[in-house]
Amino acid sequence: MPIYEYKCRECGAEFEELVSSRGENPECPRCGSPKTEKLMSACKSGTGGASKGDFGLPPMPPGGGCGSAGGG
Numbered sequence: 001m002p003i004y005e006y007k008c009r010e011c012g013a014e015f016e017e018l019v020s021s022r023g024e025n026p027e028c029p030r031c032g033s034p035k036t037e038k039l040m041s042a043c044k045s046g047t048g049g050a051s052k053g054d055f056g057l058p059p060m061p062p063g064g065g066c067g068s069a070g071g072g
């Protein structure tokens with residue numbers, strides 16, 4: 001079963017949930033709020049291509065799409 005990442009719009013907790021044939025969003029396991037939104041699986045840890053040993057590369061591009069620390 002595919003696992004999707006969800007984010008609670010109430011407390012901002014991120015969690016993974018097994019998505020079944022249903023189309024409803026799961027409840028937040030933290031606060032139990034149904035106000036959850038599905039996140040794109042683009043932020044998944046899927047680094048590949050770059051050879052190991054390259055420590056000169058920057059940790060992360062500024063203003064990326066993943067992990068934006070923005071207070072709502």
Ligand SMILES: [Zn+2]
Binds near residue numbers: 010012029030031033
């Ligand atoms: Zn929550």
